[in-house]
Amino acid sequence: MRARINPATALLAVGRLTDPQDRAASFRQAIAALGQNMRVTGPPPLDGIDPQSLTRACQVALEAKLFEDLDWIAPGPATVALYELMMALPTGAERRELGRKVLTRLYEGTAGTFAAVATRMALGSGKALEPATMRARVSLVIDVPIGSDVDGDALALTLATRRELAERWMVRPSFAALPARRMAARILERAAREAVMRSQQGDPLPGELLGGEIVRPVRRRLLADREPLVWRHAAISRGLLASVDQSLREQIDLALDPALSPTEWRRAAVSLVATLAADPNGGLKACQRLLRSEILRKDPGIAATMVWGLGPAIETEPDAAEQLLDLLAASRRPDVAEAVAQLFAELGPTRFGGRAADMLRSVLASKLDSDPPALRAITERTLASLDRERGDGGLAESLRRAMVAFETRGARAAHDHATEAETEARAALERLLELDAHDPQALPEALALLADLDAGALESNRLADLLLLGRRPGDADASLPGMERAFDALGRWLLDAEEREIAAAWSRLGSLGNQRRLRALLHLVDTETAHGETDEASTRLRERIRRALDVLVRRVAAGPDASVHRIVCATLARACDAAVREGVAEPSDVFLLVAERLGDRHSIVTLGEASTNEDVETVLGAYASFLDPGGAAESQAESTHDTETAHLADHAGFATAARRVLRLSVGLAAGGSHRAEALRGTVLRLARSLEAVVAARGLSDIVEQSSGSSAIEEIEHALDSLRMLLSGARRRVLEQEPDAAEVIADVAPLSLLLERAVSASVPPNAEQLAAAREELLRELPTPLTLAVAGVLSRVAELPAVAPADVVAIPLGRRRAELPDWLLPRRTLGAFYVVRPLGAGGVSSVFVARRLEERHDAKAESFALKVPQFDPTTARSLSEQEFMQLFRDEAGALLSLPQHENLARFVTFDMAARPKPILVMELIRGVGLDRLVRSRSLTVERAFSYLDGILAGLEAMHSVGVGHLDVKPSNVILRDGDTPVLVDFGLSGRKLRPGCGTLEYCSPEVIGIVAEGHAPSPLAADVYAFACMAFEVLTGKPLFDAADETAILSLHLAHDGWPDKLVSLGKMTDLADVSVVLAACLRRDARARPDISDVRKALGQAGRKLVRASWPLGRTPRAEPASARP
Structure with missing residues (x-):
């Protein structure tokens, strides 16, 4: 057995050898050893080698131009060897030079070469894979056809299981546009293949990682995606991993419960088919049981769906896959034929599925004579795919040739084919734009062209990725102006057709065309967005999204036919997703625009189900729940x-x-x-x-x-x-x-x-x-x-x-909001804010307790006021001037005497944060305004309350301080008996902008002042008191009108005798009290009596009316005619 060559030994020898031939032989030996493992199967081969010796060897090899001649070794191993060597070198000129060579080879190399090096990059920082041209290559490697020799599974596993990479390649893309979601699902499928293979070799960790906290939520999200182009790959991933994760197998079985819906059944069926790859016998039996179950009777389309799960089994267990395909083809359904045709389009050169193709061809051939022309065109297209015709197959065939070129010849050849495919796509689009979408004669050709464009340019990002292969290394621009312009033209054509559908009459043929157009439009609005930095591309995209939203909302509102209702709603949902993704709209905008035009709950539910954006799905779900009156009880x-x-x-x-x-x-x-x-x-x-x-x-x-x-x-x-x-x-x-001509009612x-x-x-x-x-x-x-x-x-x-007999419901139960400037600890100075009490004028009022007693419900409560610098005040005062006035007026309150008809002053803290505070006694009792509205006063009590109010004002005026907001709601009856003036937020020694309430404002408060006269706040109180006294005595406001301008006019239209008071004065017994009030209402403040004189005069007038009934001024009922003499 030959010993394994140590690449380090051979490489270090290059730096020591002097003979050129020996040096070249040692160099070749080192490169061959470094590149012999395309997969990562151990530690870095040069790990632990002395960096200086390694650098010296590389210097010698570079000087001898050994790196220039690598034709003696295959491009893939050569590139892997260069990458391993580059990563082992320290930072310096040698590392940079080898890095350039690696990058050049990567950009020109084949898919297999890229997959091997990209896996090593992913095991590093992974940042080198981020540029658009590198992402395009990753996408192509992950998306290679079934049966390809390119090994992208290890790369996919690395991208899916490393936390920082999974976030960029899986988590964020799972929320993005269709190409990104489909890419994430494909990575998940490829990673599952690798995990199962490693598990079979005794390594369970990859399978555990794919079931862990990083990947599990992504798989769940992609599995729930409404787009079949996405969820089918997530379902395959689940089926593959079911062989190493029993919980996933149980999940599949539970999803095949006949009580569930086709949504769960179809995803589970694809997963079940995918189990054939690891368990051919058990998986085949399970699929046979499914095809004999009641689920198939309830959802016959599940047979076509099962075809989608055959990919992994075709590569690992082709016999079992062929048996299952024959069973599916035996259903003799056209939708199965179409699914098989799509499967064949993804297969490499193989005779797999021959028997099934023969069965399905006979089914489709028998339909050709009876089909209308539009359906016939679709059937002929499917037949051509079943025949595996590789001639002039349109855009899909051009893309297939480009993928084969990337796998066998490299990126440059693939880009050349992609350019040809783009030309074909442009020609097909130009022809499509010439056709009338609603012309029955043109429909067959239109649908064929549209199907080709949809499959080649919209359903996947393959064409765009192939075109990016032609970009130079380091080019960060991912824009494709030609494709973006084509998408814009196609979008206009589709939206024009859809807009005409709103008023079009229904027909079977028209419905078929509409379904196909909507499918393409759905993919278009859900496709990858404009990548360029140009304003033109971004503007076109945003305009297309805006128009899609407008047209599709109107289409759903018009009530489309049931045959297209669901896909119209799904397309609108994807348009909403795109609007949020591109910043055209926010989820709140989506809700408002949808709610404005759509009120059909079924449509809203369908929209929510079809959305792939969590925020859009949330607002649509909330609206659907709102439209369900029965759901509110919970x-x-x-x-x-x-x-x-x-x-x-x-x-x-x-x-x-x-x-x-x-x-x-x-x-x-x-x-x-x-x-x-x-x-x-x-x-x-x-x-x-x-x-x-x-x-x-x-x-x-x-x-x-x-x-x-x-x-x-x-x-x-x-x-x-x-x-x-x-x-x-x-x-x-x-x-x-x-509407500029909007009429204000x-x-x-x-x-x-x-x-x-x-x-x-x-x-x-x-x-x-x-x-x-x-x-x-x-x-x-x-x-x-x-x-x-x-x-x-x-x-x-x-x-x-x-x-009185109605059960009382405390009005305080309606929780008023605390102001946003109040910090969560709810403290102001030495006080704790319990709840708001009211707001108005230039201050806000709160119920408060001392800080140390904040949790004691029985502790004394106070009325705490803070200044409120509002826009009205800003018209005449700066905020600094306003705060100075608040300080001055608060100081004036210190001089107020203790009086039973005045709320007690507690403290003033200008240094309190975030705002200064004025603290007064909190008077508990009913407001005088509520007592007037309750119609439960008597004349005697009314005059008694008015006298108490005058006594309080008399005490204030004795020190030169005016209340400046006298009105019934600022009078609280302590213990239901003693009137107490409250709300001193406007009180002071000077009039100021914004003081008072309009219905009780004297002319000088409004701004009508005699030349040379400095108005007094005391006279303003007299005027306001007269307005209030009239209301307390008669039960009606003295000045009342439809708007503020009319009320102002009423104040300025009299000199002591407004119309209502004139009517009151005409009653003989009320003349005295009317004269007193008229004196208080004089336009010139200098002509009004002081508060002490008013108290004395009103007391005298009141004593004459103790036997009168309240309210004063009521017109006596007319006697019946029979009672008259």
């Missing part, structure tokens, strides 16, 4: 309201609708972008506000603002935000501009109608309610508007104020 526990009362009152449908919206919000955060979170938050706020409407006992509960804004205002704000998001999605994704907002109804204690007008609701819901997705409209219809049934 979410009842998520509600933040105790809706038991609503259910007892037979309002379960309202609660269900609110919960459906809430559940929808949970699935809309996919993508995690700004717009996604904005959409989720908007729908969440809408759901919570709808819950508040469901739980409301009366309209007063809906317009209550204890949490900063009322439930109905939250609904209005949420729907406005939703409309804005939808408009933005249309503009950005579809480039649709809003003159309709009062729903919130204003309800506030008026509560103030007047009368139900809102039904017609106005309907108009307001219609305006509120305009231009929003119909399914969502139906849910919202259903809940809002309840407001027509609610009383203005809840009856």
Whole structure:
């Protein structure tokens, strides 16, 4: 037995030998030894050799030009030897020179040469495989035809099992476009072949790695892929590994449960066929049982699917594979014939499947006479493939020749064939573009051309990869301008045809053509994207995606025939995936655009199933669940309201609708972008506000603002935000501009109608309610508007104020959001924020406890205020000036005396972070505004409350401080008896922008001031008090209008006697109180009485009305005619 040559010994001798012939012989011996193992079967052959001696030997060989003459050895072993030698050298000129030689040989070499060296590269850092030209070669090596001599299995195993490489070659591609997903699945299949082979040789580790945490999720994802071009390879991988992993075999058996669906059966059937490669007898028997089972009767198409799994068995167990193919062909089904034809297209030169081909040819030949011309063209194409005609076979045959050239002659020859294939593809496309897609006479030719282009350029990336073989080493540009322009032209032709289908009448022939076009369009939108840096290519791609989205959404909305419904939905789903992948749209945009036009749950479910993007699948799944009213019951526990009362009152449908919206919000955060979170938050706020409407006992509960804004205002704000998001999605994704001639309806907002109804204690007008609701819901997705409209219809049934016998539901249960500037620890200075209390003017108010008592529910609570620099204030003040005013006004509050009608001042901390704070006593009790709305006042109590309020203002004015926001909601009845003025966030010694509430604002607050006069905050309080007193005494606001401009006009249109007060003054017994209020309402602040005079005069007027009934000013009922004399 000859001893194994040590390449190190022979190579080091090159540096010592002086005789040229001896040196050349030793060099040849070393190179032959280094290249004799194309597979990696041991440690690096030059590992541990002295680097200096190795470098010296290489220097001598380079000087003697020994590396220039390697024709005496096959190119593959020569390249492997050069790579091994280069990797053993230290960094330097010799390593760089050998690296250039290796790279040149790799770029010009055959597929086998590349596979051997690429495996070694992958066992290193793998970075050398990242350039586009190298990735193209990896893809071609992994995608070689069945029966090829190229060994890419070891490379695939390395790419799949090394964590850093698996992330780049498996994990990320499994979420990407069709070529990348198909590549990942092919790597998985090839890696499984290698793992099974090594397991049979006694090495179980590769099989364990392919079942580990890195690969298992990828296989599961690819197996669930909706594209057969992808999942078939993942299914083969599972079948191969079932011989070394019993759990996978059990998984296959479980998936063949007759109770499951064709989705599980077909994937399991392909896996079952793949088991023949490792267990021919057992696998064949299992396949025979499947073909005799009830599954075949339920899904006859499973026989054609099983053909897809034969590839590995053809290479390792051809006899068992042929037996199974004969069984499948015995079904004599056309779809089996087509699947076998596709299989033959992937086979190398072999006579495998001859008997099956003969059987299937007779089946197809008998159909030719009865088939219409379009079907006949497809049948003839299948017959040609079954005959293995290798002549002028179109684009597919040109690509086959290119692959053979790459395997046998090298990259340059393969690129030449690929160039010819590209020319053929361009000619086929040009002819296709000349044909009318809906012309029955042109349909046979059109379908044949389209099938050729689809199989050759869209179903796989083989043509693009072969064209990249012509690029120079180091060329990072992966763009193929010719193919990108061809894709754009093909896309226009397909989308034009699809747009015409929207209004086309159905026919059997037209349906067949539509199916084939949709299949090609699906592959086109799911194919690899533009790689170039040019704006032109990127623009074309984005325009194609935008148009595909628009056309396909309209197509699904039009209700396509059942024969094409599923593939239309699948194509739309892939267009959505492409839009997200290319940055044309976000998942939230996909939801908005789909929801705007589609409301059929079956279509949405199909879209979600067909999507390969997890974020798109998530939002579509959430929308499908929303469209299922029966699925909302399970979410009842998520509600933040105790809706038991609503259910007892037979309002379960309202609660269900609110919960459906809430559940929808949970699935809309996919993508995690700004717009996604904005959409989720908007729908969440809408759901919570709808819950508040469901739980409301009366309209007063809906317009209550204890949490900063009322439930109905939250609904209005949420729907406005939703409309804005939808408009933005249309503009950005579809480039649709809003209608410039949009008419703004003159309709009062729903919130204003309800506030008026509560103030007047009368139900809102039904017609106005309907108009307001219609305006509120305009231009929003119909399914969502139906849910919202259903809940809002309840407001027509609610009383203005809840009856006393209705079970109370605490309004505080509607959780108000904390501001985003408040840190999670919820501390401000020495206080802990418990919850929001309200917001308005230029401050926000919170319920707070001292920090050390934050967990003690019985501890004293405080009203904590922080300044809020809003856009209105920014019109006239800088933020620094605003903060200085806050500091000045807070200092003024320190001078307030202790008084039972004023909330107690606790502390002021300008240094608190993140914002300064003003802390006051928290008054617990009912607000005066709610008491007015409840219609439960008496005249005596009304005057008593007004006197207390005046007493508090008198105490404030005595130190020169005005409240500046006097209104009923800023008066709390302590213990239900003592009125206490609260909310001193605007209080101070000077008027400032933004102070007050519009309905109670004096002219000087609005900006109407006599020249040379410095307005006083005290006079502004007098004016505001008069407005409030009128409301407390009559139950109606003194100034009320449809919008802010109208209210401003009302304030400026009088000089003490607004219309409502004039009407009140005409009643003899109310003249005195009217005169007092009129004096307080003078336009010139200098003409108004001070607060002490007002208190005295109002007290005198009130004593004359102690026997009057509340509210004052009611028109007495007319006596019946029969009672008159």
